[in-house]
Amino acid sequence: MGLFKDILSADQTLFKNEEALEFEFIPKNLPYRENEHHYIADSIKPLLAGRNGRNLFIHGAPGIGKTAAVKYVFRELEFETEDVIPIYVNCWKQNTSFKILSYICEELDYHLTHNKKTEELLRVIKKLLNKKAAVFAFDEVDKLEDQDFLYLILEEIYRKSVFLITNYKDWVVQLDDRVRSRMLSEMLYFRPYNKEEMLGILKQRAELAFYPYVWEDGALKMIAEEAAPSSDVRKGLYLMKYAGQIAESESSKKITKEHVTKALAKTSEFSIKAKEELDDESRFVLDIIKSNSGKKIGELFKLYQEAGGKGQYKTFQRKIKNLAMNKFVSVRKIIGGPQGSTTIIKYGPPEKKLTEFEQGQ
Numbered sequence: 151m152g153l154f155k156d157i158l159s160a161d162q163t164l165f166k167n168e169e170a171l172e173f174e175f176i177p178k179n180l181p182y183r184e185n186e187h188h189y190i191a192d193s194i195k196p197l198l199a200g201r202n203g204r205n206l207f208i209h210g211a212p213g214i215g216k217t218a219a220v221k222y223v224f225r226e227l228e229f230e231t232e233d234v235i236p237i238y239v240n241c242w243k244q245n246t247s248f249k250i251l252s253y254i255c256e257e258l259d260y261h262l263t264h265n266k267k268t269e270e271l272l273r274v275i276k277k278l279l280n281k282k283a284a285v286f287a288f289d290e291v292d293k294l295e296d297q298d299f300l301y302l303i304l305e306e307i308y309r310k311s312v313f314l315i316t317n318y319k320d321w322v323v324q325l326d327d328r329v330r331s332r333m334l335s336e337m338l339y340f341r342p343y344n345k346e347e348m349l350g351i352l353k354q355r356a357e358l359a360f361y362p363y364v365w366e367d368g369a370l371k372m373i374a375e376e377a378a379p380s381s382d383v384r385k386g387l388y389l390m391k392y393a394g395q396i397a398e399s400e401s402s403k404k405i406t407k408e409h410v411t412k413a414l415a416k417t418s419e420f421s422i423k424a425k426e427e428l429d430d431e432s433r434f435v436l437d438i439i440k441s442n443s444g445k446k447i448g449e450l451f452k453l454y455q456e457a458g459g460k461g462q463y464k465t466f467q468r469k470i471k472n473l474a475m476n477k478f479v480s481v482r483k484i485i486g487g488p489q490g491s492t493t494i495i496k497y498g499p500p501e502k503k504l505t506e507f508e509q510g511q
């Protein structure tokens with residue numbers, strides 16, 4: 151009895167806007183990356199003057215702001231001109247040339263892609279883009295299954311900049327020779343943040359996400375110190391959210407260092423990026439999701455057991471949560487569907503459209 155007695159009432163939440171802690175959220179300002187923003191913008195600038203743009207190979211550790219920086223510059227570009235079209239593609243979600251070209255067609259508002267072959271799609275893109283200029287950002291390129299589209303774009307689109315983004319600097323060496331010699335890209339390395347910078351970034355997010363004065367002195371600093379060594383802002387965001395939830399569950403009006411300690415104790419598994427770094431069981435679960443993407447969690451658990459999985463449902467759920475945290479899978483809750491609430495698990499990172507990123511402050 152009294153299980154739910156002590157909680158903060160609905161109007162007493164600590165969170166002002168929880169969405170600002172989402173990994174895909176892009177604030178109005180991205181501090182400490184001004185040099186990178188300028189570098190990216192400078193490689194696009196020639197396109198605005200009717201010349202050809204420059205190509206970039208952008209690399210750096212996970213959660214360090216590469217995607218955010220490129221989207222930030224694209225947002226500014228869209229604001230400035232309609233003559234240069236920014237196209238962002240996540241190559242984890244669109245991992246073949248065919249999927250990428252179909253996706254670009256859709257982004258250009260050409261929807262009759264059904265039954266079209268790669269060459270036909272390319273013809274459409276050429277027609278739409280060669281009237282203007284384009285900037286392509288191919289993010290997570292290391293997840294590509296083939297690179298033919300790159301060759302086609304480099305050959306067939308006249309005025310463009312092409313950005314390739316990855317965690318792995320060495321990925322560039324396995325680019326197809328034909329592509330590499332056409333790319334002639336400059337390298338743009340995203341350096342790690344130091345502790346002060348990490349704290350600055352997290353403070354900015356705290357102001358957006360939480361009501362004023364809810365953070366006890368020093369609590370946010372603890373999170374920044376935890377996230378700084380890996381430079382992974384995502385880790386900081388996750389810990390902020392988790393510490394906030396723990397504080398709320400204890401009906402506390404402040405998020406204290408103690409809440410942070412509790413959050414830290416439960417998040418040791420955070421920040422595994424490459425599939426190879428996953429433990430065997432997680433990889434096993436991930437493979438099941440990969441071949442059954444879009445299924446309900448209960449169905450996936452059954453498949454997992456049928457395939458010899460020994461873990462309890464709780465463990466299975468925790469593995470999925472961890473995979474989702476690291477963007478290997480996406481989790482979507484459907485509340486009040488025909489069979490009650492359920493959770494759908496998809497292989498790959500969550501889908502978000504560019505417009506959904508434009509909600510800073």
Ligand SMILES: Nc1ncnc2c1ncn2[C@@H]1O[C@H](COP(=O)(O)OP(=O)(O)OP(=O)(O)O)[C@@H](O)[C@H]1O
Nearest residue numbers: 173175176180181212213214215216217218351383
């Ligand atoms: N300088 C910054 N200011 C504010 N927020 C930042 C900054 N750098 C990163 N972030 C935030 O950190 C989170 C992760 O950034 P982002 O997705 O750009 O990382 P990434 O380098 O692309 O990582 P990955 O290689 O894993 O894709 C995002 O929520 C982003 O808004």
Ligand SMILES: [Mg+2]
Nearest residue numbers: 216217218289
């Ligand atoms: Mg990214």
